[in-house]
Each structure stands twice: as structure tokens, then as C-alpha cells.
């Protein structure tokens with residue numbers, strides 16, 4: 125099984141998301157970066173599939189040269205190699221990102237290609253779907269369970285009223301969600317291996333797609349400061365007053 | 375003409391009103407279904423009903439194929455779709471087939487050349503203003519967005535069945551199971567949620583007890599999930615579940631944005647935290663400064679004492 129996982133370098137902000145002065149981007153000077161939780165599960169799943177069925181796991185990121193950090197993290201988790209599609213610092217729209225991934229995959233044939241899915245309330249599904257269609261692979265999103273057997277992938281996902289299982293003949297693709305598995309923390313030997321691992325850098329000049337980001341802004345937050353009900357156990361009577369008042373104690 | 379792609383959720387009718395507020399004729403498309411009497415009352419003259427026996431059992435790619443064919447056939451100026459998982463996925467396939475850009479989760483839209491949009495990023499962490507240059511403009515509209523100028527009623531709404539030709543029917547559903555009855559994070563009126571401050575898996579017992587007493591369920595932060603204290607199905611936030619209970623009681627949770635966007639629409643948020651400066655303590659409706667394992671047992675004792683008298 126040759127498995128490819130596409131991971132994106134994203135900033136990991138705390139309680140506020142700081143913006144640059146011209147408000148075209150997140151100000152990442154004081155922020156750490158990470159790979160999205162959905163994609164972390166994708167890497168974990170790829171490592172497990174390769175352990176069970178043989179083959180190798182490749183991780184691919186489209187982004188600035190610093191995305192090297194996220195690829196090495198994935199390798200420390202157990203992936204075998206990394207591909208960095210270097211497009212410089214600008215954030216690409218989904219069409220351009222998909223084109224960059226398709227370009228880097230080239231003629232390499234993978235049995236399974238994994239993407240992350242965005243959370244239910246802010247789904248994009250786009251990049252994975254665009255890449256899968258360009259590569260001629262079937263794809264289903266929102267996946268929380270993968271079984272490989274008999275030349276096919278059985279993909280499980282939760283829907284409003286229950287669970288659906290799809291059977292996709294391999295080669296296939298899936299966009300996965302956090303909850304698929306519990307990703308491991310990289311081991312010490314894993315980290316050492318990742319330091320020395322080879323990362324192929326593919327330069328790429330993106331063509332902008334039809335969606336252009338103009339500016340970012342913070343959502344309105346005109347909430348009042350919280351009413352402090354008290355300290356420690358002594359606050360209990362006032363807490364229960366509030367619970368009664370809002371009608372959650374029957 | 376603008377094509378509004380609806381499903382059978384109540385949110386779909388908000389989306390329809392939003393589409394109508396853009397000031398152009400709006401036709402509706404559905405993947406089967408659609409109440410013509412209701413649509414006529416809402417000023418819709420034409421319902422394009424995508425009809426195919428196999429659609430329900432095929433992978434989402436097939437719905438995308440069907441939608442792409444309908445769009446090609448009707449050539450609307452814009453396609454506005456509800457942002458449910460299933461419809462978003464179909465829209466993404468349709469966009470990929472048509473080679474068009476797609477803007478997801480929009481909250482403000484101005485038609486024109488280009489279309490000007492505001493879209494939600496990171497589940498509500500940020501808003502992005504963007505320009506979309508393409509015909510038709512493909513958009514999904516965030517849940518909760520509505521328009522106040524719906525259209526006046528029309529006499530009747532005509533149904534035009536659209537029969538797509540599906541080529542991608544290979545990937546299929548092979549199994550379906552329905553969820554058992556019972557409360558979930560998405561439906562519970564009360565959520566007693568715990569983070570790193572709860573300290574251990576065992577520490578959640580008091581949260582479970584309080585949740586049960588208040589007729590709710592237990593939730594958690596990603597730290598609790600990552601530590602293996604709780605299953606991921608309990609996780610609230612960007613990559614967990616977005617919740618809207620009457621009461622969200624956040625115990626030992628700091629309030630990182632990725633958690634906040636999952637709970638910010640709760641009616642009342644109460645935070646229990648040892649740190650008075652924690653972001654969630656400041657943004658909550660009510661706060662208690664203190665140790666979860668002192669505050670919650672005292673609250674339970676107080677509830678029990680009052681119910682005896």
C-alpha cells in the first residue's frame with residue numbers, strides 16, 4: 125500500500141487571533157504552527173495502514189519552506205518521507221492548492237490518498253475533492269473509520285441520523301476527521317529519524333484561482349465581562365440560584 | 375437567475391430568504407423533495423427536482439455530477455447552497471467538475487463583477503472578505519444567515535424534474551445504521567464540559583453526576599481527548615462538535631479560540647476555573663473562581679439540599 129497524506133501548515137493561535145497591520149493575514153510572528161488535527165489523524169492512519177499492509181507513507185505539504193517543520197513532525201510520527209511543494213509565503217486559494225498538489229503527485233501512483241476535512245460547521249472539502257477528481261480517484265469526506273480489505277477501502281462516517289459505510293475500490297481517496305484514531309506523540313527515535321529524513325522540495329509557481337482574499341477581520345465580540353458568582357465552594361448557593369433562574373434544575 | 379440549492383432542514387428556508395434578498399429571480403433545486411405549496415408562498419416559481427433512483431446510495435460524487443449537470447443546463451448567474459455537510463460536499467464536486475471556484479460559508483454577499491463576499495474561517499475565528507470572479511458564482515451560505523426581504527407569494531410553484539446521467543456510481547454505501555435514541559452533544563440542553571483542569575479520567579465522575587442531575591451530557595476540550603480521558607465524540611470545538619445548549623458549564627477549560635468557536639452560541643456560559651484571567655472566564659456569562667473538585671461537589675450538595683426541602 126502506497127499512502128499519501130496531504131497536510132497543511134496552520135498557525136495555532138491562543139485566545140485571540142492576531143492580524144497583520146494590513147489585515148490580509150494572521151500575524152504569526154508570535155505564534156506556533158501545527159498541522160490540523162484532522163490531518164494529524166490522517167498521518168496516524170497512514171502509519172497504521174502501512175504497518176498492517178506493508179508499503180510506505182508519504183506526507184505532502186503545499187506552503188512556505190517552513191512547512192518542513194510540519195513534514196518532519198509527520199515523519200517523526202512514523203511517515204516514511206516528505207514532499208514540500210514550495211509556493212512561498214502567500215496563502216493559496218483551494219483551486220491553486222489543489223493544482224499544486226496534482227502537479228507534485230505527477231505520475232506517482234498511490235493506492236490511498238488522505239486529506240483532512242474541515243469541521244462540520246465550516247466544511248471546505250474542496251481541496252481533497254478537487255485533487256481526487258483530477259487524479260481520477262473516488263473520494264468521500266467526513267471519514268471516521270477506514271478498513272482496507274480485498275482491494276477496497278471501507279470508509280465509515282457519521283451523518284445526522286446515524287452511520288454510513290462506503291466501499292471504494294482502490295486506488296481511492298478519503299477526507300478524514302479528528303476522532304478517526306488517537307494520534308501518537310512522536311517517539312524519541314522517531315524524532316531523530318525525522319531530523320535526518322529526506323524531504324523532496326518541488327518548486328511551483330501557482331496560478332491564482334477565482335477566489336481572492338481581500339482582508340480579514342475579527343468577528344464582533346461585544347460581550348459583557350462575566351459576572352463572578354464567587355470563589356470556591358462558597359459560590360455554590362449563587363450557582364444554584366442561577367441554575368434555577370435559567371430553568372435547568374427541575 | 376440565482377439557483378438556491380436546498381435540503382429539507384429548517385435552515386434551508388433561511389438560506390432561501392437570503393438568496394431572495396439579493397434582488398434577482400430565485401429558482402430552487404433539491405435532491406428530491408421540496409414542498410411546492412410552501413415554496414409558492416415564499417415566492418418561488420420553479421423547483422428543479424434532481425431525480426435519480428441510485429442517488430441516495432451513491433457516494434457524494436454522484437450528487438456532485440448531478441448538480442453540475444443541472445447548473446450546466448440552467449446556466450444561472452449564481453448558485454447559493456445550504457452549508458450542510460452533504461450539500462457542501464456535492465457543491466465541491468460540482469465546482470471541481472465545472473472548473474469553477476467555490477466560496478464556502480459566506481455570511482455577506484453582494485452580486486456583481488466580481489461578487490463581493492464575507493466568509494467565515496476556522497469555524498468563526500475570523501471573517502474573510504473576498505472577491506469571487508466566475509460565472510456562475512458558486513457559494514455555500516453559513517448556517518444562521520437569513521434575509522428579511524423574502525419574496526411575496528406566487529400562485530403556484532412548477533416542478534421540473536431533472537434526470538441526470540450518472541457515470542460515477544461505482545463508489546457506494548454498503549451499510550447504514552441509525553443512531554440509537556438518546557441525547558447527544560448537539561441536542562443536549564445542558565453540557566457539563568471539562569478540560570485539562572479536571573486532572574484525570576476519574577476526575578470526570580463529578581461532572582457526569584452533575585450532568586445527570588441537570589438532564590444533560592458531559593463534554594470536553596481537546597486536551598481531554600488527547601489525554602485519552604474522554605472519547606472524541608465528547609469534544610466541543612472547531613474539530614469536535616459545535617454546541618448550542620441552554621447552559622454550557624465549562625470546568626477547567628481555558629477558552630482557546632478553537633474551543634470557543636464550538637461553544638460561543640450557548641445561551642448561558644458558566645466557567646469554573648482557578649485562574650480569574652482565563653479567556654473563557656472573561657467571556658462567559660457567569661464565572662466561579664476555584665478548583666473544579668471543590669466547586670462541583672458543593673454545587674451538587676446544594677442542589678440536593680434544596681430538593682429535600
Ligand SMILES: Cc1cc2nc3c(=O)[nH]c(=O)nc-3n(C[C@H](O)[C@H](O)[C@H](O)COP(=O)(O)OP(=O)(O)OC[C@H]3O[C@@H](n4cnc5c(N)ncnc54)[C@H](O)[C@@H]3O)c2cc1C
Pocket residue numbers: 129130131132133134135136137150160161162163184185186187216217218221238239240241242243247248249250251252495496612613
Ligand atoms: C482542521 C482545521 C483547523 C484550522 N485551524 C486554523 C487555525 O488554527 N488558524 C487559522 O488561521 N486557520 C485555520 N484553519 C483554516 C485554514 O487555514 C483555511 O482557512 C481553510 O482550511 C481554507 O481551506 P483550505 O484551502 O485549507 O482547504 P480545505 O479544503 O479546507 O482543506 C482540506 C484538506 O486539503 C489538504 N490541504 C489543504 N491545503 C493544503 C496545503 N497547503 N498543503 C497540503 N494539503 C493541503 C489538507 O489535507 C486539508 O485537510 C483551519 C482549517 C482546518 C480544516
Ligand SMILES: Cc1cc2nc3c(=O)[nH]c(=O)nc-3n(C[C@H](O)[C@H](O)[C@H](O)COP(=O)(O)OP(=O)(O)OC[C@H]3O[C@@H](n4cnc5c(N)ncnc54)[C@H](O)[C@@H]3O)c2cc1C
Pocket residue numbers: 134135136137158159160161568569570571572594595596597598609610611612613614615625626627628629630631632633636646647648649652664665666667
Ligand atoms: C487547528 C486546531 C484545532 C483545535 N480544535 C479544538 C477543538 O475542537 N476543541 C478544543 O477544545 N480544542 C481544540 N484545539 C486545542 C486548543 O487550542 C486548546 O489547546 C485546548 O482547547 C485547551 O484545552 P483546555 O482548555 O482543556 O486546556 P488548557 O488550555 O491547558 O486550560 C486548562 C485550564 O484549566 C484551569 N485549571 C487548572 N486546574 C484547575 C482546577 N483544578 N480547577 C479549575 N480550573 C483549573 C487552568 O487555569 C486553565 O485555564 C485545537 C487546536 C488547533 C491548533
